[in-house]
Amino acid sequence: MIDIHSHILPGIDDGAKDLSESLALLKIAQNDGITHMVATPHIHLGRFNNSTSHIYNDLANLKSHAQAVGITIKLAVAAEVRLDIELMGLIMANKLPFIGQIDTYNYLLLELPHSHVPQGYDKFIMWLAKQNIKVIIPHPERNRDIQANPFYIERLKQLGCEFQLTASSIEGAWGEQAKSVCENMLKAGFVDYIASDAHSVKRRPPILSKAKNVVRELIGDDRTQALFATNPTRLTESLFCG
Ligand SMILES: [Fe+2]
Numbered sequence: 271m272i273d274i275h276s277h278i279l280p281g282i283d284d285g286a287k288d289l290s291e292s293l294a295l296l297k298i299a300q301n302d303g304i305t306h307m308v309a310t311p312h313i314h315l316g317r318f319n320n321s322t323s324h325i326y327n328d329l330a331n332l333k334s335h336a337q338a339v340g341i342t343i344k345l346a347v348a349a350e351v352r353l354d355i356e357l358m359g360l361i362m363a364n365k366l367p368f369i370g371q372i373d374t375y376n377y378l379l380l381e382l383p384h385s386h387v388p389q390g391y392d393k394f395i396m397w398l399a400k401q402n403i404k405v406i407i408p409h410p411e412r413n414r415d416i417q418a419n420p421f422y423i424e425r426l427k428q429l430g431c432e433f434q435l436t437a438s439s440i441e442g443a444w445g446e447q448a449k450s451v452c453e454n455m456l457k458a459g460f461v462d463y464i465a466s467d468a469h470s471v472k473r474r475p476p477i478l479s480k481a482k483n484v485v486r487e488l489i490g491d492d493r494t495q496a497l498f499a500t501n502p503t504r505l506t507e508s509l510f511c512g
Pocket residue numbers: 275276277350408467
């Protein structure tokens with residue numbers, strides 16, 4: 271399994287506090303059967319102003335410590351970027367890390383606020399498309415506007431977005447509404463990826479196997495394999511080959 275969304279870099283956002291927690295998270299992931307992980311620290315302007323160079327340095331550091339304690343998981347890095355009109359400048363300056371490339375498109379893990387879908391989201395996503403950037407929306411099931419109105423999923427799909435559900439939402443850890451959005455999206459074929467969004471050993475650990483069992487019951491083996499392995503492999507191939 272490939273986990274494309276995790277906050278395992280130490281001390282850089284609200285994820286792993288320090289190196290020992292980062293290594294503990296990697297051990298949990300390895301024991302769960304995860305073979306590849308993408309660290310996706312927040313880039314949230316005004317809150318987590320992480321730069322690409324900082325993120326790449328932190329990954330190199332974590333890789334060497336992980337290797338030293340026998341962790342075999344392959345590691346790569348991107349970012350979870352909070353939607354903000356001011357991102358336009360960073361994108362034009364090529365200063366945002368993408369989560370992958372497919373064909374000629376770059377993919378951005380673009381987070382909505384948890385409380386609502388902001389005005390102008392559609393125009394911003396259309397502007398990204400003109401820059402050859404496709405959007406993956408993480409955890410749509412936890413957004414309160416989306417929970418209240420499934421129209422947003424259809425609109426985002428029309429705009430060319432892909433969707434990544436949180437493994438623990440599928441297990442019910444984020445409440446019945448989030449779980450129900452997950453189930454409806456899975457049955458409708460609207461899901462492209464499932465990831466842990468791991469933050470700490472206690473809060474959303476990097477475990478995918480439990481959700482995978484639930485998803486298999488819902489949509490069968492082949493489609494489950496696409497969400498946990500085939501799709502994330504294709505997306506992140508360029509990140510891991512470097
Ligand atoms: Fe996240």
